[in-house]
Amino acid sequence: MSESRPQPLRPEGSAPARRLSLLRSPLYLRMVASVAVVLLLPAAITSAYSIQRTSATRIESNHRQLLQATEAKATAVEALLLRAISDVLLLGHAPPLQRYAKELASAPAPPSQDVLDLFQLFLRRSGGLFDGIRVLDRTGMEQVVITLDGRRIRTASREALRSRADEPLFSGAMSLTGISGRLAPVYLSPVELATTPEGVPLSPPRASLRYAVLLFALDGSIAGVLVLSAPLEPLLRPLVPDEPADHVYLVDASGDYISGPEPRHLHGGALGTGITLRTQRPEDAGEILGRPRGKLSDTANLPGFLQAFARIRPAGQGTIQWTVLSERPVSAILIQERELEFVVITTTLGSLLLALLVTLTFIRRVVDPVNQLARAADAISRGHWETQLPSSHRRDEIGQLTEAFAKMGRQLQAAWRELQQHVDELKRSEAELRSSRNLLQALIDNSTAAIYVKSVEGPYLFVNRQIAALTGLQPEELIGKTDAGLWTPEVAAARIEEDRQALEAGGPVVMEQELSLPDGPHTFLAVRFPLADANGVPYAVAGIATDITDRKRAEEALRQAHDELEQRVQERTRELREAHLQLMESARLAGREEIATTILHNVGNVLSSIKVSASLIEERLRQSRLPSLGKALGLLREHPHGIAHFLTEDPKGRLLPPFLTAVAETLVEENATLLQEIGGLQKNLEHVNNIISVQQSLASRTMQIIEDVDVCATADDALRIQLRQALEIEVVRDYVELPRLHTDRHKLLQILVNLISNARHALMASPGPRRLVVRIRGLGESVQLQVIDNGIGIPPENMLRIFQYGFTAKKDGHGFGLHSCALHARSMGGSLRAHSAGPGQGATFTLELPWTPRSLDADGSEQERGEVRTAG
Numbered sequence: 001m002s003e004s005r006p007q008p009l010r011p012e013g014s015a016p017a018r019r020l021s022l023l024r025s026p027l028y029l030r031m032v033a034s035v036a037v038v039l040l041l042p043a044a045i046t047s048a049y050s051i052q053r054t055s056a057t058r059i060e061s062n063h064r065q066l067l068q069a070t071e072a073k074a075t076a077v078e079a080l081l082l083r084a085i086s087d088v089l090l091l092g093h094a095p096p097l098q099r100y101a102k103e104l105a106s107a108p109a110p111p112s113q114d115v116l117d118l119f120q121l122f123l124r125r126s127g128g129l130f131d132g133i134r135v136l137d138r139t140g141m142e143q144v145v146i147t148l149d150g151r152r153i154r155t156a157s158r159e160a161l162r163s164r165a166d167e168p169l170f171s172g173a174m175s176l177t178g179i180s181g182r183l184a185p186v187y188l189s190p191v192e193l194a195t196t197p198e199g200v201p202l203s204p205p206r207a208s209l210r211y212a213v214l215l216f217a218l219d220g221s222i223a224g225v226l227v228l229s230a231p232l233e234p235l236l237r238p239l240v241p242d243e244p245a246d247h248v249y250l251v252d253a254s255g256d257y258i259s260g261p262e263p264r265h266l267h268g269g270a271l272g273t274g275i276t277l278r279t280q281r282p283e284d285a286g287e288i289l290g291r292p293r294g295k296l297s298d299t300a301n302l303p304g305f306l307q308a309f310a311r312i313r314p315a316g317q318g319t320i321q322w323t324v325l326s327e328r329p330v331s332a333i334l335i336q337e338r339e340l341e342f343v344v345i346t347t348t349l350g351s352l353l354l355a356l357l358v359t360l361t362f363i364r365r366v367v368d369p370v371n372q373l374a375r376a377a378d379a380i381s382r383g384h385w386e387t388q389l390p391s392s393h394r395r396d397e398i399g400q401l402t403e404a405f406a407k408m409g410r411q412l413q414a415a416w417r418e419l420q421q422h423v424d425e426l427k428r429s430e431a432e433l434r435s436s437r438n439l440l441q442a443l444i445d446n447s448t449a450a451i452y453v454k455s456v457e458g459p460y461l462f463v464n465r466q467i468a469a470l471t472g473l474q475p476e477e478l479i480g481k482t483d484a485g486l487w488t489p490e491v492a493a494a495r496i497e498e499d500r501q502a503l504e505a506g507g508p509v510v511m512e513q514e515l516s517l518p519d520g521p522h523t524f525l526a527v528r529f530p531l532a533d534a535n536g537v538p539y540a541v542a543g544i545a546t547d548i549t550d551r552k553r554a555e556e557a558l559r560q561a562h563d564e565l566e567q568r569v570q571e572r573t574r575e576l577r578e579a580h581l582q583l584m585e586s587a588r589l590a591g592r593e594e595i596a597t598t599i600l601h602n603v604g605n606v607l608s609s610i611k612v613s614a615s616l617i618e619e620r621l622r623q624s625r626l627p628s629l630g631k632a633l634g635l636l637r638e639h640p641h642g643i644a645h646f647l648t649e650d651p652k653g654r655l656l657p658p659f660l661t662a663v664a665e666t667l668v669e670e671n672a673t674l675l676q677e678i679g680g681l682q683k684n685l686e687h688v689n690n691i692i693s694v695q696q697s698l699a700s701r702t703m704q705i706i707e708d709v710d711v712c713a714t715a716d717d718a719l720r721i722q723l724r725q726a727l728e729i730e731v732v733r734d735y736v737e738l739p740r741l742h743t744d745r746h747k748l749l750q751i752l753v754n755l756i757s758n759a760r761h762a763l764m765a766s767p768g769p770r771r772l773v774v775r776i777r778g779l780g781e782s783v784q785l786q787v788i789d790n791g792i793g794i795p796p797e798n799m800l801r802i803f804q805y806g807f808t809a810k811k812d813g814h815g816f817g818l819h820s821c822a823l824h825a826r827s828m829g830g831s832l833r834a835h836s837a838g839p840g841q842g843a844t845f846t847l848e849l850p851w852t853p854r855s856l857d858a859d860g861s862e863q864e865r866g867e868v869r870t871a872g
Contacts, residue, residue: 055334059297059306062333066326067295067308069242074310074324076238077250081314084129084211084230085186091122092213092226100135104224105217108137111144116155123148131208132229135215138174138222140165147229160797164227173212173225187212188317191232191258193270197800205267207232207258232258239324245332251277253321255285277325288323304330373405380409447657448664450524450545453531454499458482461540470517491515499541502528507640510633513545522549527636529643542644546664554671558617561678565614617677620670632659706853708740709748711783715774718752722760727770729763734775741783743853747824751832754817755787755845761810762791762843782830785847794836794843802834829853 091097096114103109119133123146132147141163145156164170173187194206209230215223236259239248249260255278256269268275278285281301287294288309296307305327312322372390379387389406441464444451450467454460459480468475471486483492494513502509508529515522526545530538635656639646646653712735719731741748756772763770773788794802794809801807803822808815818834825832830849836842 058333059330063295063306066306066328070308070324070326071310073238074312077235078312078314080235088186088211088213088228094118101215101223102217104137105221108143119146120153128234130228130230134227136164136225138224140170157797169210169212170225173214176214185316188319190319193267201271204263245329247327249325251323251325288325448661453540453542455540456538498528502541503530503538508636508643522547523552550671551667554674558674617674620673632656705744707745709743709745711738711741711776714749715752718749718756721753722756729770729772732773734773736777738778743828743849747828751821751824751847754821759787759789763789766791782848782850786844788844790842793839793841795839
């Protein structure tokens, strides 16, 4: 029982308190719930069944409509394909092209102007369905290439024509068989993605198709192949969702997304992203791609959605096997049903609230007195004996029950008061005894040593918490157990023999012993001594065991660390000597003596830190308190027959337990310090290894001299270098004041000198007024430099090759200047672009560099480079 008297419970007299008490009454709640269930359960079941039937009907109707709309979209796309095929056939049989086919059958020849006019008129009137026309001869060599770029039609020069004989489209077209010797079918290519000159797909992807039809001479022989390229976008216009929540996809036979609402999912197979219908929905893909049309609902791959699909496969075209896939979430269909559900739920809740209010009105007078009796009984059962007992002036059965309960409560309260007085007296006596015992137990339990007492027969009589922790049992569970029941037979036999030696010695016996614990073997320094009764007869053996495992491990770790340190120092000294020779040789070849000296200085600093750590370890070992522990054990050996009296009565003996505790704590602290120093040694050795690795990587990489550069002054330097002679060129310096650019000044100057030199040559070859503009602007995270001239310009066919190695338009050029400028710009983390409206329209070269340098390899990946940083 508690020593403090419980406080009496206050009666709940107010109306809100009584209502709150009613709501906590199980009897009251059961009665209210019974009424609510009887009233609302039939209505709820009927409403739920009606909503479910209406929802299922609406879902099925929407699924049929979704399939019909999907089939209509597939038919519309297929009609566009057939129209394109028809247009290709009509163009192939146009009279100008028939005449050109006759010439082409005898010998390769460029087309006449009427053929070119026919092609241009066809592209303009195709409504965007086609954007390019090519004519190949029987060998696959291009004879004419016309492309539609926006509203402009471009005709490729003869020099830009190339062979297409190795392309599958040419071989597929040449394998076509003529129909009646005059009309040939059309070969369609699979969906193709536009690429850069290096063969990398454009981002975002631009998909297209190519149509190929054979050109026949009048004698029926094959004269060549007519190829028309068409963007895919016009064919996808019918694939518009009918509802805002719908998704419409177009996939090919392999499962690649050709169109859809997610651009990053498109052309997953061609782009190598791995995102296809088969990878996203493997189970659904088998149904969708394996059947010409059908429906799917709430599948494992796409739960909560309706799916409808229809196949597109024009007759005679094996390369086109597309599927239109439409999706509609079931949640979008059931919005109206949710509104109905809301009305039903609101009505049900209203009915429930009304039922609760009616029930409260009729049963509160019955439940309220019973609830008061229950609360009073509960308070008394929990020890609140001074609880105010309920009273009632009612003359019915509830009133009689209340009076009987009050009389019984008063009798219990009187008996409780008498019992409380007797309990208080017992508690005072027990507290005095417990205080003495707790004092002794606290002294023993808070000792870091494991202390125990065993009778001479073997059972344990007393243990502290430390020895209980070694066995994994509670101290009270160890009392009465023997060594045979706690340890293995070998360990138990060793403990029994050590107790026998202590009994025979008649005094303390000190020894080290090994003990296997769950976390590994532990070493203990154990002191055993016999306990005798008043007649001097030993009745028990007491033991004090101190765990010295950490000290032993620290000694072993220190020895291993010393050996390992010695070996690593020798290895690192040899590696440093070899690295020093390599570093000095590389520095002499690339001007890196200063870097090598700095690295060697860093290595020297790390070695100095290693030496300091070794000295600290040696000093801690010299200052260890292990010798003091030996002296303390010597005091125990001097009192072999009265060690208990010595520890409790002798002034030196009373100091011994605190001293042993302090020594153990010091040893733990020394162990942590030594482990910390050893960890520092390992980190320093790893740092030395990293310094050597960095120097080895620097020796194999290009060095950049990074400094703070005045971009305007550098541009002026380049102009002075290239325009020293008095030339009839108007130079416009269109500069803005900018901060200094952190980059390689020599590479920047080399790029500007090359660009101004090319502009000067272009201007000198132009007869009109000569004007050169150097423009410098800041663009957020980068700086932009432009060299603009009104010289002879650049032909369109040269724009894609202008930065290629070896390409030049000058008679005495070598084709390296612009190529090296592009490489330098890329190595500085920037870019170099060229633009020209055509011959005689001048040219603009734009160099953009980041404010913070970023080095790139030739493949475009970022790499670290050796840098010499200087202040501008």
